[in-house]
Amino acid sequence: MTIRWGLVGVGDIANKRVAAAIQSDPNSELVAVCRRSEPQLNQFADQFGVPHRFTNADDLIASPNLDAVYIATPVDCHCPQTIAAARAGKHVLVEKPMALNPAECDQMISACDQAGVSLGVAYYRRFYPVVLRIQQLIEAKQLGRILSIGCVTGNPNRFPADDWRVIRTRGGGGPLMDIGSHRLDVFLQLLGDVATVKANVIDSPDYEAEQAATLLVQFNSGAHGILQCYFGTVETPDRLEIIGTEGRITVEDLNHGDLMISTSEGQQLESHPPADNLHAPLISDFSAAVLEHRSPTISGPVGKRTNDLIRLAYEDAQ
Numbered sequence: 001m002t003i004r005w006g007l008v009g010v011g012d013i014a015n016k017r018v019a020a021a022i023q024s025d026p027n028s029e030l031v032a033v034c035r036r037s038e039p040q041l042n043q044f045a046d047q048f049g050v051p052h053r054f055t056n057a058d059d060l061i062a063s064p065n066l067d068a069v070y071i072a073t074p075v076d077c078h079c080p081q082t083i084a085a086a087r088a089g090k091h092v093l094v095e096k097p098m099a100l101n102p103a104e105c106d107q108m109i110s111a112c113d114q115a116g117v118s119l120g121v122a123y124y125r126r127f128y129p130v131v132l133r134i135q136q137l138i139e140a141k142q143l144g145r146i147l148s149i150g151c152v153t154g155n156p157n158r159f160p161a162d163d164w165r166v167i168r169t170r171g172g173g174g175p176l177m178d179i180g181s182h183r184l185d186v187f188l189q190l191l192g193d194v195a196t197v198k199a200n201v202i203d204s205p206d207y208e209a210e211q212a213a214t215l216l217v218q219f220n221s222g223a224h225g226i227l228q229c230y231f232g233t234v235e236t237p238d239r240l241e242i243i244g245t246e247g248r249i250t251v252e253d254l255n256h257g258d259l260m261i262s263t264s265e266g267q268q269l270e271s272h273p274p275a276d277n278l279h280a281p282l283i284s285d286f287s288a289a290v291l292e293h294r295s296p297t298i299s300g301p302v303g304k305r306t307n308d309l310i311r312l313a314y315e316d317a318q
């Protein structure tokens with residue numbers, strides 16, 4: 001059996017990676033796509049050879065020949081579309097951040113639980129070989145006791161004020177929601193749950209959401225995490241550093257996967273590049289999870305935790 005997917009929202013990320021990732025997975029088939037603009041919908045469907053096309057998400061969701069819905073729309077659509085899909089008996093894989101706020105995440109989790117369908121969130125960095133290698137090094141205590149994790153990420157885009165990514169009611173916030181969310185999820189994967197979050201933000205002169213956010217989190221383990229994220233700056237690599245009592249790990253760009261391990265014995269460079277299509281392992285895991293009747297690796301409650309931390313950060317920054 002294959003999972004027959006419907007893809008709602010065929011914009012940037014669907015075009016760059018999601019459609020191709022579904023089509024390359026042996027357990028998946030892309031059978032339907034949706035966006036409101038008909039010419040762009042047809043262009044996308046023709047490009048990827050998708051037979052069923054919808055200009056209304058409710059119509060795709062109600063379609064009987066689908067098993068799962070991938071939601072790649074702006075963040076304010078995630079909750080209503082997930083709930084509608086769950087009620088129609090479809091499994092849901094939703095883009096990050098999971099929703100505008102934790103209350104919406106709760107509604108999505110509960111709708112999927114009640115309908116008995118799977119819910120996954122697209123924090124695909126959890127499948128990066130470099131992230132899994134760091135997790136292994138931490139668990140094996142190769143770095144001793146972890147004192148801190150730090151990540152710097154910047155997106156050079158200068159978004160216009162009417163872009164959904166910088167309107168709070170549409171994107172939920174600015175760079176913290178959009179790009180910081182991915183890195184907070186990596187923090188949670190590597191160092192476990194967080195006890196406290198402190199934050200400062202810098203308002204943008206051009207739009208409603210923040211332009212920069214800096215977070216200081218304290219993990220339950222006692223370790224510290226520092227996250228810096230920006231919109232509208234020079235291209236900033238996805239830099240990660242972890243400091244322990246016996247060693248340090250530096251990754252200049254998580255998306256490339258080169259890892260430097262420094263200990264008292266010297267330095268060692270390892271290379272763990274990600275899959276060519278970063279979404280491919282995510283789709284494979286989700287489809288396999290549905291077929292095997294297990295929870296996807298990045299489940300609703302896992303995805304929600306990042307929304308919880310972001311909410312605490314915005315509250316503290318106020």
Ligand SMILES: NC(=O)C1=CN([C@@H]2O[C@H](COP(=O)(O)OP(=O)(O)OC[C@H]3O[C@@H](n4cnc5c(N)ncnc54)[C@H](OP(=O)(O)O)[C@@H]3O)[C@@H](O)[C@H]2O)C=CC1
Nearest residue numbers: 009010011012013014035036037057072073074095096097
């Ligand atoms: N995992 C990752 O690395 C990335 C994730 N993302 C996430 O993916 C999601 C989408 O981002 P991105 O592709 O950049 O956004 P875009 O703005 O490029 O695309 C959004 C798409 O959603 C469609 N859409 C909007 N509203 C509706 C609606 N009510 N019903 C149906 N379709 C709708 C739009 O088409 P139309 O207006 O014609 O309806 C468009 O096709 C976001 O959650 C974002 O955070 C984005 C980039 C990378």
Ligand SMILES: O=C1CO[C@H](CO)[C@@H](O)[C@@H]1O
Nearest residue numbers: 096155157165178179182
């Ligand atoms: O990682 C990413 C690349 O940039 C996009 C636009 O800011 C983000 O939405 C996405 O999560």
